[in-house]
Amino acid sequence: MLAAAEKTAILTPWNTSDPVAGAIYSALCERHGKKVQEKLDAGFVTICGLGGLGSNIAVSLARIGVGHLRLIDFDSVDWTNLNRQSYFVEHVGQKKTDALKEFLMKINPFLAYETLTARITPENLASCVGDSPIICEAFDKADQKAMLAHEVRRQKPDAYLVSGSGMAGFGKTGLMKVREVSPHFYLCGDSISAPKPGAGLMAPRVAICSAMMANIVTWLLLGKSGAY
Numbered sequence: 001m002l003a004a005a006e007k008t009a010i011l012t013p014w015n016t017s018d019p020v021a022g023a024i025y026s027a028l029c030e031r032h033g034k035k036v037q038e039k040l041d042a043g044f045v046t047i048c049g050l051g052g053l054g055s056n057i058a059v060s061l062a063r064i065g066v067g068h069l070r071l072i073d074f075d076s077v078d079w080t081n082l083n084r085q086s087y088f089v090e091h092v093g094q095k096k097t098d099a100l101k102e103f104l105m106k107i108n109p110f111l112a113y114e115t116l117t118a119r120i121t122p123e124n125l126a127s128c129v130g131d132s133p134i135i136c137e138a139f140d141k142a143d144q145k146a147m148l149a150h151e152v153r154r155q156k157p158d159a160y161l162v163s164g165s166g167m168a169g170f171g172k173t174g175l176m177k178v179r180e181v182s183p184h185f186y187l188c189g190d191s192i193s194a195p196k197p198g199a200g201l202m203a204p205r206v207a208i209c210s211a212m213m214a215n216i217v218t219w220l221l222l223g224k225s226g227a228y
Helices: 019-032 034-041 052-063 079-083 096-107 125-129 142-155 203-221
Strands: 044-048 068-072 112-116 134-137 160-164 177-182 185-189
Touching (some): 034 203, 052 096, 052 203, 068 096, 160 203
Parallel strands (some): 068 112
16 A cells, blocks of 8 residues: 655745755755746656666655655665665665655655555556656566556556656767657657666666656656757
């Protein structure tokens, strides 16, 4: 089941009695502008998969103060994750949902974080993503990526889907692109670079793709202002 969201101190201009909350909110408004921050604070994003893409997307969105993040993964942190995922040595063995929430709380404890430790399937997708208007596909395996993309478009056609494909290896920075597959579906990456011996998933290129995905999410939250 979904863990209860930490909504006791959502950042708004009317809920900054905590001096730390007030300081964070003021700093975000100073950097982003008050109107922009209000839109980010009202945002609700679901991240499916908390590996190299998903964990880094969550960190980016927490840093800019997106108000409500739903974090979904079934897996635990292991040693091979540390080369590209936003976890620390002390997180090895923990569920990714728990470890990532702990990390995000250190960035901004005044946002709503929901966690769901589960494997998403066609049968439970609707209950997992709920009424989230923006869904990030951040799975590792190609068949799971395809399943989620297909099922979101079939079951949740009004939701925006932001997906990543092709981020393995190193170099080839200029090949990383954002493509509008449809008005509600955006694909980030080079769409061709799969992991292989000597060119596996590495932090720099995975981080580029995750940042592109987080940037598209931000653009959607802010009303698609300007070019994506």
